[in-house]
Amino acid sequence: MAELLFFSGTMDCGKSTLALQMDHNHKARGRRGVLFSSHDRAGESMISSRLGLQVAAVEVFPETDFWIELTLRQTMGARIDYVICDEAQFYTVDQIDQLARVVDEMDIDVFGFGITSDFRTRLFPGSQRLIELADRVQVLQVEALCWCGKRATHNARTVDGVMVVEGDQMVVGDVDQPMDDDAPAVVRRPADPSVGGEPGRDPVVGYETLCRRHHMRRQTSRTSPSLYSNEDPLPFEAEREPGRL
């Protein structure tokens, strides 16, 4: 029986890599799949992983109807055993409902991949619906880390390097690369008042994964007791509570 699975986690925890690995493994066993994505950082109609893999995918628009899309393909003779849905947090609630119907009535496996919550710690509607409907929700095993060394559970957005908690829910971007001082590692967007930043200049939007404590305290690697300028490699301990392992 087909299943609706949701693989979730923070940004940068390996979701797209796993999506491409699963496609590869299923294809290698003769199964046929269709890949979908929405607003991938690398551009339209693709799934890209930070490990360097990049594969063509069907772009999902707000008006995309998965039931119609997959029915049309099957009518034209395509065999479809599974569907990969990356960046599923950006899908609409209706689209997730369509995917559940595809599983139940077309007997097609649907593998969804996405971040659960936004930079304000609020669930994306698409992810919320996946959590509500999925047969299984699987949190990825590769943990993104907070600057303190703890498991990162939340995504922070920075505008011109400063963590923000207001703005549009969707702003496509990448995680900053704190270990490399020279790399801008940010996405430049056209000036957009809803994003913030200095007036008259394009704001520089980036993301950073944090543990809950540091998300709540709004402490990013930039505003933390400097982990990366310290040559002593033991700052993780400083964050632990006394007497706890």
Ligand SMILES: Nc1ncnc2c1ncn2[C@@H]1O[C@H](COP(=O)(O)OP(=O)(O)O)[C@@H](O)[C@H]1O
């Ligand atoms: N240069 C690198 N060497 C080894 N692993 C890397 C490198 N760059 C990224 N990664 C791995 O890729 C993961 C991000 O994969 P990706 O599929 O792009 O994440 P996601 O889709 O969850 O945002 C990182 O957590 C890290 O494990």
Ligand SMILES: Cc1cn([C@H]2C[C@H](O)[C@@H](COP(=O)(O)O)O2)c(=O)[nH]c1=O
């Ligand atoms: C937290 C958060 C993220 N986004 C965007 C930023 C990226 O384009 C994607 C996540 O991609 P990844 O492959 O998981 O790294 O989502 C956003 O639009 N709003 C947010 O709050």
